[in-house]
Amino acid sequence: MTPNTLNSESLAQKLAHSGLRNTPQREVVYTALLTKRDHPTADEVHARVRADLPTISLATVYNCLETLVQCDLVRAVNFERGPTRYCPNLAPHAHFHDEATGATFDIDLPTGLISKIKDVLPPGYDADAIDIIFRGKTTATR
Amino acid sequence: MTPNTLNSESLAQKLAHSGLRNTPQREVVYTALLTKRDHPTADEVHARVRADLPTISLATVYNCLETLVQCDLVRAVNFERGPTRYCPNLAPHAHFHDEATGATFDIDLPTGLISKIKDVLPPGYDADAIDIIFRGKTTATR
DNA sequence: GACTAGAGTTAGAATAATTCCAAACTCCAC
DNA sequence: GTGGAGTTTGGAATTATTCTAACTCTAGTC
Numbered sequence: 477m478t479p480n481t482l483n484s485e486s487l488a489q490k491l492a493h494s495g496l497r498n499t500p501q502r503e504v505v506y507t508a509l510l511t512k513r514d515h516p517t518a519d520e521v522h523a524r525v526r527a528d529l530p531t532i533s534l535a536t537v538y539n540c541l542e543t544l545v546q547c548d549l550v551r552a553v554n555f556e557r558g559p560t561r562y563c564p565n566l567a568p569h570a571h572f573h574d575e576a577t578g579a580t581f582d583i584d585l586p587t588g589l590i591s592k593i594k595d596v597l598p599p600g601y602d603a604d605a606i607d608i609i610f611r612g613k614t615t616a617t618r
Numbered sequence: 619m620t621p622n623t624l625n626s627e628s629l630a631q632k633l634a635h636s637g638l639r640n641t642p643q644r645e646v647v648y649t650a651l652l653t654k655r656d657h658p659t660a661d662e663v664h665a666r667v668r669a670d671l672p673t674i675s676l677a678t679v680y681n682c683l684e685t686l687v688q689c690d691l692v693r694a695v696n697f698e699r700g701p702t703r704y705c706p707n708l709a710p711h712a713h714f715h716d717e718a719t720g721a722t723f724d725i726d727l728p729t730g731l732i733s734k735i736k737d738v739l740p741p742g743y744d745a746d747a748i749d750i751i752f753r754g755k756t757t758a759t760r
Numbered sequence: 761g762a763c764t765a766g767a768g769t770t771a772g773a774a775t776a777a778t779t780c781c782a783a784a785c786t787c788c789a790c
Numbered sequence: 791g792t793g794g795a796g797t798t799t800g801g802a803a804t805t806a807t808t809c810t811a812a813c814t815c816t817a818g819t820c
Contacts, residue, residue, distance in 0.1 A: 497787080497796065518778080533799050538778070556696050557807080559777060572743055585738055593735070593750065596727055601714055603752035608735065610745035639816080641768065660806080675770050680807070699778075701806055 490547040504528045505540040506564070509550060515561040515571075515580040553580070555609065570608035583610065632689040646670045647682040648706070651692060657703040657713075657722040695722070697751065712750035725752065 487506050488498045504525045509516070516524070522537040541562055544550040551563045555573050561580065563571075568590050570583040585608070594603055629648050630640045646667045651658070658666070664679040683704055686692040693705045697715050703722065705713075710732050712725040727750075736745055 495796095499786090499797065501798070519776095531799085535779080535800075536798055539798080552698060554696050554698050556694060557702060560699060570738070572739070572745070575746070581743075583738060583740070583743070589735070589738065593731070594752075596712070596725060596731065597714070597752065598725070598758065600758040601723075601725070601752070601754070601756045603714070603754035604717070605753045607749070607751045607753070609749045609751075610736075610739065610743070611747045611749070612743070612745035614743045616740065616742040639767065641815090643769070673770080675772095677771075677808080678769055681769080 487549060490549055491543075494547055496543065496547070500529060501525075501532055501536050502540045502543060504532070505537060506544055506549065509544075509562055509564040513564060513582075515553060515563050517559040517561055519559065521562065553607070553609075555580075555611075570610060572610040572612070572614065574614050575611055576613055581614070581616070583608075629691060632691055633685075636689055638685060638689070642671060643667075643674055643678050644682045644685060646674070647679060648686055648691065651686075651704055651706040655706060655724075657695060657705050659701040659703055661701065663704065695749070695751075697722075697753075712752060714752040714754070714756065716756050717753055718755055723756070723758070 487503065491498045491502065505521060507528075508521050508524045512524070518534065518537050518541055521541065522532070522534045525532055525537065541550065541552070544562075545552050548566070549564065551565070553561045553563055553571055555561070555571075563582070565582050568585050568587075570585055572581040572583050573579075574581070590606060593606060593608075597603060629645065633640050633644065647663060649670075650663050650666045654666070660676065660679050660683055663683065664674070664676045667674055667679065683692065683694070686704075687694050690708070691706065693707070695703045695705055695713055697703070697713075705724070707724050710727050710729075712727055714723040714725050715721075716723070732748060735748060735750075739745060
């Protein structure tokens, strides 16, 4: 499979679906997220995309990331106090935040667990999204 | 039951246990959290405690809140992009964030669910804490 | 009771993350 | 090619939080 082409198409599609344009800036930002999936901050994304598009501004990176989140192509993740991080993994998953290194890992969630968790909501509560964040230590090397 | 006395004692105890002093500032900050459990920000806590201690500074409120978190008397909760909010509910629970009003509700978690969720962690991952945040709409009035 | 060391508080400055804003630019559709 | 919506840009502004240095308080010691 050719992830870039595939995802570039899905980018164009999803943008068009929302009546938005597919710009070079949006492409490089999305590609940067797909290329190195280490949950970068907006600042880190900015640094990376400057290689391809030296004049892109940080404000545009924020705009593009927000656009991608709106189009459901990217998830924004917030850990305590730190800057927002971005994740192109759309499968339902949790995040593990290694407190020693600051690294973040995706944790796959078995199908069914999400709905089981949603079951604890009392009547009248309707959740669009659930964020699950583990914090602790890991010996896993990835 | 007299929640303030009870909790004032547990505050003094827990502080002593960590070799810390029980100061008027720490008391009013903790009492403020117990009195109105609406997950206030540091700024909101500051506004509330000024009624009791007009000269308390925002920096001190931040210091006290951090101290209380260290002593496991209070939990810090972070929603996307917003300021950190503080919660004196120590029972394991999730948070529901109403996107329309910005209000936050505690959601009790049945015993066993936490460990069930922890089971999805691959070997080598050791979580100290789990944050579960629902985002959506609610018709619940509380 | 004064002395001292360390813990705690304070106000304001500094920093970090993000958003706002107005001007310039781009892309189509007419 | 003109107009208007959508987009980008750089810098200013805002927000949340931390840092810093001076000051205060307290507990223990003589």
